[in-house]
Amino acid sequence: MGSQIWMRRLLILLCIFSCSFAYVSSQSVAGDGSVEGTVFIDGKSSIGKIDEDFICATLDWWPPEKCDYGTCSWDYASLINLDLSSNILLNAIKAFSPLKIRLGGTLQDKVIYDTDDNKEPCKQFVKNTTEMFGFTQGCLPMYRWDELNEFFKKSGAKIIFGLNALAGRSIQSDGSAAGAWNYTNAESFISYTIRKNYSIHGWELGNELSGSGVGTRIAADQYAADTISLYKIVQKIYSGAESKPLVIAPGGFFDANWFKEFIDKTGNSVDVITHHIYNLGPGVDEHLVEKILNPSYLDGEADTFSGLQNTLKSSATSATAWVGEAGGAYNSGRNLVSNAFVYSFWYLDQLGMASAYDTKTYCRQSLIGGNYGLLNTTTFLPNPDYYSALLWHRLMGRKVLSTKFSGAKTIRAYAHCAKESKGITLLLINLDNSTTVEVKVSFNSTWTLHHQKKHHRSYKSHRTRTIKLPQGSESTTREEYHLTAKDGNLHSQIMLLNGNILSVSSSGEIAAFEPVNVNLTKPIFVAPFSVVFAHLPYVVPACS
Numbered sequence: 001m002g003s004q005i006w007m008r009r010l011l012i013l014l015c016i017f018s019c020s021f022a023y024v025s026s027q028s029v030a031g032d033g034s035v036e037g038t039v040f041i042d043g044k045s046s047i048g049k050i051d052e053d054f055i056c057a058t059l060d061w062w063p064p065e066k067c068d069y070g071t072c073s074w075d076y077a078s079l080i081n082l083d084l085s086s087n088i089l090l091n092a093i094k095a096f097s098p099l100k101i102r103l104g105g106t107l108q109d110k111v112i113y114d115t116d117d118n119k120e121p122c123k124q125f126v127k128n129t130t131e132m133f134g135f136t137q138g139c140l141p142m143y144r145w146d147e148l149n150e151f152f153k154k155s156g157a158k159i160i161f162g163l164n165a166l167a168g169r170s171i172q173s174d175g176s177a178a179g180a181w182n183y184t185n186a187e188s189f190i191s192y193t194i195r196k197n198y199s200i201h202g203w204e205l206g207n208e209l210s211g212s213g214v215g216t217r218i219a220a221d222q223y224a225a226d227t228i229s230l231y232k233i234v235q236k237i238y239s240g241a242e243s244k245p246l247v248i249a250p251g252g253f254f255d256a257n258w259f260k261e262f263i264d265k266t267g268n269s270v271d272v273i274t275h276h277i278y279n280l281g282p283g284v285d286e287h288l289v290e291k292i293l294n295p296s297y298l299d300g301e302a303d304t305f306s307g308l309q310n311t312l313k314s315s316a317t318s319a320t321a322w323v324g325e326a327g328g329a330y331n332s333g334r335n336l337v338s339n340a341f342v343y344s345f346w347y348l349d350q351l352g353m354a355s356a357y358d359t360k361t362y363c364r365q366s367l368i369g370g371n372y373g374l375l376n377t378t379t380f381l382p383n384p385d386y387y388s389a390l391l392w393h394r395l396m397g398r399k400v401l402s403t404k405f406s407g408a409k410t411i412r413a414y415a416h417c418a419k420e421s422k423g424i425t426l427l428l429i430n431l432d433n434s435t436t437v438e439v440k441v442s443f444n445s446t447w448t449l450h451h452q453k454k455h456h457r458s459y460k461s462h463r464t465r466t467i468k469l470p471q472g473s474e475s476t477t478r479e480e481y482h483l484t485a486k487d488g489n490l491h492s493q494i495m496l497l498n499g500n501i502l503s504v505s506s507s508g509e510i511a512a513f514e515p516v517n518v519n520l521t522k523p524i525f526v527a528p529f530s531v532v533f534a535h536l537p538y539v540v541p542a543c544s
């Protein structure tokens, strides 16, 4: 289509960012318990590109005997014993079509696979506090692997499998693990998997053994050599296959020096660099909520994201970054916090921040199990974060837009190109308990074709005011999704969407998400302790 016609058919809308507005101070009181603020979005180019299936959740190995601080929160949520016949579970996964699922966790480095080469009896983990990680070695029987794969196929999940990286090593007196990875058992497990035609999206090596490690650690140069071994095994076993699974490592906490050495020495034998996030501290901490509501505390994690992004940029690698496991609070989270409404503040903020630093996939610990499951361990019904994840998945597109908020420190703001529709999706989180924030949207306008007019010296970078509505669209409204806690209780496990309880039908169907349509001339009202997703019909160059 000719650009003339295209131009003519554009609806040029006057933006919100008028002269007078430019002089409004960064915080202005708009009435009782409310303030005005402005979200500035740079529509010129994107700053990151997430995977289509950015949302990922984990399944772990912990048996019911896993307890923390006297509470045992895992029940039957392990890869070994999870009830795969639940319709609620199946539909919860299907709803994402696809959901990435990463299989792994602490005990993965003590799992043997009961393939032909295995000469030992296939026994389950047994609690023993003198053992590393508190359990004996465990074993995955092949019939269970078959059942799991049948379930994964039915649910349409994309599977990342975390391999045992401690096989063949011995623990030294200084706590480190020495020796090369013995991949005999892993190789025969991968061969079994391809023989059965099970689809695996990625093979990941090890869990939390990078840097100073958890339980034990492996030196970066050894880990690089072992990852190259895994890469060769995958190339060999999948040599005839149309597409090869990703090779992923190290699945540990970011440590700048260790990661730099690992990335440099692994070269192009690794596709994805995974790191883990537990930035809220131990689940036993009574101040988790205060940390979550503190913007500077949340900002603290940006250093890790930018550190890894810079490490990747400064290396010759083409590998990308994923968060391979993030539960926020370690040692299984905290009941009525990490499985309650308040956790969506932390979780959605993490998804936004991770995306802004070009993280491609974010795996939440856990899909089910512990106190941080997206699903309730016994009923399998969604906790608030499940709905947050699904809304994100449906609304936030791949391209990430630079976004800044001015007007209230307690607002967290993120914007992406919209998913499967024109326009932009804005995510706003209000961490304040009593102030409604009236948000205006403004575009960083250095890209606009029109009015390169300056209003004020100090507003150089946001100086023009034209935005476009999608071609042919008469839309003068936007779609808003407001998430709040039942009765305003942050510890509630019930979440409301536009005032209505989110739930699952008796047959396990997830409720449809109904937005409210709001006139574009109105600001976005972000209530105290709420989350708003807003789909804006504006077309910006970064998204067209």
Ligand SMILES: *[C@@H]1O[C@H](CO)[C@@H](O)[C@H](O)[C@H]1NC(C)=O
Binding pocket: 040, 041, 042, 402, 403, 404, 444, 446, 461
């Ligand atoms: C707007 O653009 C300028 C220059 O490209 C950039 O430095 C600034 O961070 C952008 N602002 C936002 C909100 O993205």
Ligand SMILES: *[C@@H]1O[C@H](CO)[C@@H](O)[C@H](O)[C@H]1NC(C)=O
Binding pocket: 128, 129, 130, 131
């Ligand atoms: C626990 O593990 C230790 C060290 O591996 C072993 O000596 C001990 O016998 C085990 N205890 C039980 C009850 O199995």
Ligand SMILES: *[C@@H]1O[C@H](CO)[C@@H](O)[C@H](O)[C@H]1NC(C)=O
Binding pocket: 117, 168, 182, 183, 184, 185
């Ligand atoms: C690796 O482990 C297997 C047992 O799974 C053993 O038979 C083999 O000798 C080991 N290889 C090396 C090089 O130690």
Ligand SMILES: *[C@@H]1O[C@H](CO)[C@@H](O)[C@H](O)[C@H]1NC(C)=O
Binding pocket: 197, 199
């Ligand atoms: C293997 O799986 C793929 C897709 O998962 C399917 O298209 C193909 O037909 C399967 N092949 C066999 C031999 O089962």
Ligand SMILES: *[C@@H]1O[C@H](CO)[C@@H](O)[C@H](O)[C@H]1NC(C)=O
Binding pocket: 335, 339, 371, 376, 377, 378, 379
């Ligand atoms: C799971 O749901 C049941 C029923 O609503 C509730 O009693 C229980 O506390 C929930 N479990 C967790 C760990 O949240």
Ligand SMILES: *[C@@H]1O[C@H](CO)[C@@H](O)[C@H](O)[C@H]1NC(C)=O
Binding pocket: 433, 434
């Ligand atoms: C809101 O939070 C502030 C600071 O944390 C606290 O002092 C105040 O009591 C809270 N107000 C309400 C209505 O909960």
Ligand SMILES: *[C@@H]1O[C@H](CO)[C@@H](O)[C@H](O)[C@H]1NC(C)=O
Binding pocket: 476, 477, 519, 520, 521
């Ligand atoms: C939106 O508000 C403006 C100004 O109040 C009004 O003129 C317009 O008709 C409204 N549009 C819709 C779709 O309600």
